[in-house]
Amino acid sequence: MSKRSSDQITIFDVAKRAKVSRGTVDRVVYKRGRVSQNTIEKVQKVIAELGYTPNQNASSLASKREYTIACLIPQFREGEYWEKIYEGFIKGARAISGYNLRLEFELYDQTDLESYLRCCERILEMHPSGVVMNAVFKEAVIQFAQRLESLNIPYAFVDNKVDELNYLLYYGVDPYKSGALGAFLLTTRCDVKDIALIRLIRDSKHKADPNAPRRHGFLDYIEENYPHCKIHTLFISPEDAQSTYQTLKEFFTAHPEVRHIAMTNSRVFLIDDYLRRNPDPNRIVVGFDDLDRNLASLREGHVEYLVTRHIPMQSYLALTSFTDYIIKGITPPRHNNYVHMDILHRRNLDDY
Amino acid sequence: MSKRSSDQITIFDVAKRAKVSRGTVDRVVYKRGRVSQNTIEKVQKVIAELGYTPNQNASSLASKREYTIACLIPQFREGEYWEKIYEGFIKGARAISGYNLRLEFELYDQTDLESYLRCCERILEMHPSGVVMNAVFKEAVIQFAQRLESLNIPYAFVDNKVDELNYLLYYGVDPYKSGALGAFLLTTRCDVKDIALIRLIRDSKHKADPNAPRRHGFLDYIEENYPHCKIHTLFISPEDAQSTYQTLKEFFTAHPEVRHIAMTNSRVFLIDDYLRRNPDPNRIVVGFDDLDRNLASLREGHVEYLVTRHIPMQSYLALTSFTDYIIKGITPPRHNNYVHMDILHRRNLDDY
DNA sequence: CTGAAAGCGCTAACAA
């Protein structure tokens, strides 16, 4: 039982047998035109007879063609969510190195529509072979996508998407389901009466609420399974640790019976400080996404479960299947590719 | 912000800058020897400075060498455990295509030592560049490994291993830890007094007890955390569904208070029939490994948690790091590579 | 429309 990776029949064999030059065979294989119908048929026949398949290595080596993929995602600081997406792109690019692939990153400010629009413009100017992006400003995304379509530039979504568009493919989780999973882990085998749901204060510029689907999944699960459970929603500031601490302290002092805590955004680490300084063995905390600081909270035992997915995997797979399509013409098997949701607990963290 | 993946830096640039020939650079890069220490250092310095990475396409195109890796694993039918391992190998081979790599599969019958020995012979005859295998017949594995060593053929283990041998690397889970994780999931947030641990009757030929480490991890966790918990061990026959049903029925009729059930082998599906026909909303069942039939039990809700790992990942990683060593001489970072343990629940099963 | 030929970056055999 064996599996060989290389084929011996070359373009030369085909050329000789078809009594044409290698250049002509190449033109036929890649449908570059400028070949008579007669020759085309002759060559195709020989190709079929010999079972010729082009050698990708040689092809890509000889080819001068450069592919530019624009990656349009939010800007990030070290340790933030989008850094991992970025890493996935970089790894993906490495995996297909050998092709003359160039990644152009356009990183926009999630709180600033203008900056997003500027990035879109820059991408259109550079005529990329394709665009891989996420979708924050829905309206703007739609407009951008339509312009890409009119220019015949394919595009793909990572992490989140706009369903109505003609994107080539999507990689990400189903956020609604992940929210429900978090709710399950928070409440399983408990009789839950109160849950503190901690949200982030977003400045007014922020019309977008990227975590809404996940939060809805969470809330719907609770409502369905614990109809009498009370949800206490707290808002904390992502920037101001001091006030966050205050807010939590006040709330939990007033409501000591609330033992179940969840954050449906990716920054459960923001409450780590409070949890650490106010230990309570009966408390259960569930968060999302495996940012390094979240993992630290998990490891320390302040957070019990983290619902996540392999973040870089999403961009890695999105990029590699996208370029498979663009470079080799391989149509991706599925349109929507949902990745697996991981349940992370202190006890299965070691080799993650 | 841009990142070019097809570095333009070629072996030529390195050669020029280091004032040596391309051949010498090649020798250094692939550690082919016949280079003075002095030159090696000089070249390596330049490589680091320039950030040179070899062009895989060109390399493989020019290279005539073929690498044969023998994969020695149990034969399988569709949907069985080893099929997933097989898939991991195939994917791994694709990931390093570009090298003239050939996989030779030798699939043996797990219940037939003779067939294993025959496979070993065939592998020795074909003089492979390396062997990736699992370890079922311990004695025979040791003998085979020693013959490989005397022939200077490196080998690696997937899924399980024989600790005493000089294997290059291993990919798999830490069975002891996975047992403890299963125990945790079974008992979390409960006050557990009784646990039914269901084991398999193994015929006398089967001296090996491959699941012992996992079971010990399980039992130790319970003993540590619930010192007064009673473990009821039942033995069922993997072949005889009828008697299995009987055994379970009798036991649970006599002990209706036992609500926690675990199986530390990979065949929790064997008790699915009993569970289905005797529903009990308060029952909690935990099993191991994501065999299709186990997943079905999970999906139906008969089993609450499955502790598993991404099976193809083990063989994928084992193969790719193994060939990295064989082809590029990259010594694997670790000898024993434990992969992440997945927690599988009905709720995160969809996109697994 | 078609053919010839110069590379793409690297390897390996041979020379030195």
Next chain:
DNA sequence: TTGTTAGCGCTTTCAG
């Protein structure tokens, strides 16, 4: 120990 060089199979001008 090192340098030189002929390819690997394909693409892409450039002439016809």
